[in-house]
Amino acid sequence: MKNPRIVVNLEKLEKNIAFIAAKLAASELSITAVTKVFEAHPEMIAVYDKFPEIDYFGDSRIENLISYQASPKKKILIRIPMQSEAEEIVRYADISFNSELETVKCLNQAAKEQNKIHEIVLMVDLGDLREGYFDQQELLADTAEIMKLSNIWIKGLSVNLTCYGAIIPNHQNLGQLVELKKQLQQKYNLTLEMVSGGNSSSLYLLDSSTDYLPEGINNLRIGETFVLGRETAYGETYPQMHQNVFTLKAELVELKTKPSYPIGEIGVDAFGNRPEYVDKGNMKRGVAAIGRQDVNPDDITPLDERIEILGASSDHLILDMSNTGDDYQVGKEVEFSLSYGSLLSSFTSRYVKKEFIR
Structure with a gap:
């Protein structure tokens, strides 16, 4: 798929x-x-x-x-x-x-x-x-x-x-x-x-x-x-319902050890924002083939709690995968849960395919 x-x-x-x-x-x-x-x-x-x-x-x-x-x-x-x-x-x-x-x-x-x-x-x-x-x-x-x-x-x-x-x-x-x-x-x-x-x-x-x-x-x-599977006044979930009907899957296209802090003068990113970074030393950084054109990275959550989303450009999602050991390689998928907003945007993106299972 x-x-x-x-x-x-x-x-x-x-x-x-x-x-x-x-x-x-x-x-x-x-x-x-x-x-x-x-x-x-x-x-x-x-x-x-x-x-x-x-x-x-x-x-x-x-x-x-x-x-x-x-x-x-x-x-x-x-x-x-x-x-x-x-x-x-x-x-x-x-x-x-x-x-x-x-x-x-x-x-x-x-x-x-x-x-x-x-x-x-x-x-x-x-x-x-x-x-x-x-x-x-x-x-x-x-x-x-x-x-x-x-x-x-x-x-x-x-x-x-x-x-x-x-x-x-x-x-x-x-x-x-x-x-x-x-x-x-x-x-x-x-x-x-x-x-x-x-x-x-x-x-x-x-x-x-x-x-x-x-x-x-x-x-x-x-x-x-x-x-x-939740009401939306207070965000309470119904225990009788499923909150994981949808799972977003993105494929790793790069996995390398790099510094956590960009090198050079920091200006604005592709979306006009001036990002801030924390220097954590070298980290294993994954790049997944999905970006802001498809979904807001702030509205998705990795199912693997060892993975942290660092940010995204139009087409690339940047991940801190330092704590995942040897469990991931290039070509493997990373899975995410979705909020209502991220479901709306990713489902209406023609670049995000849909798979239906039972």
Whole structure:
């Protein structure tokens, strides 16, 4: 198998999905499975498709939604749409998340041309300060205007928390979303089917002894928990889940004893940073064939605890392998665990191959 590569254990993934799917079904929550972190790879989509508890697929890239049109699950564009992609959104997404009236008008025009009714969910900003209506009066006024559009149907409300501002979801801020739903229904005689209470960071509320998920929240968007086996509000792992579904493997292309401190005047590196070094004397330094073009070296961890990541350029990962004895030679692979960020970047790099096992 070519390197570098990500090895995906589909059996572990399936067990992770089964655990969370059962957990949310027991709480009568519909599930939007977010597919962007693994670039909606068909091998993994096939695993998700097995679970009837998953009602929707959600992705921020229309290209990914296009790739699994054969799936019977409804597709949601979870990133605020670009007006320039309105035609594709209506064609390939059953639902889109929105916060701008003029963009919704573009979607309405595209839906007219395609003879479709396009469903939208209005995003509300409850303090994380990424996307969504922050001004309640603007939300009310825009809702009135959207209701006049012939080919748009307002399906519900949604909020995003923790992704940008790192604001933790709780019964208070999510309760505001439920109250807004009630206001809109009463004011405009709307029936709002979906109240999406955030992402994997809201999962802890299902187990908390001090907080709770407010009644009225009926959907969660789950991405990281399925693939890495942890909730994302506090980063707690689920003992019933696998945290090692993915393993990154990179091949050693050089292994030599060299000084630990560069020789000569130190300027800036290829990325404009001025690095700092500690002189540890001579060390066994390994070079692996993967770099910052593929993954952030700060977001991966060697599975062999004797190995330390020293840094990386675009294409080379520099390793301190002084404590590994004779266990590694040029041509051998070094294995790494992945964070959500490193999984996202490396899986979407075309230079990192994918291998699926059971």
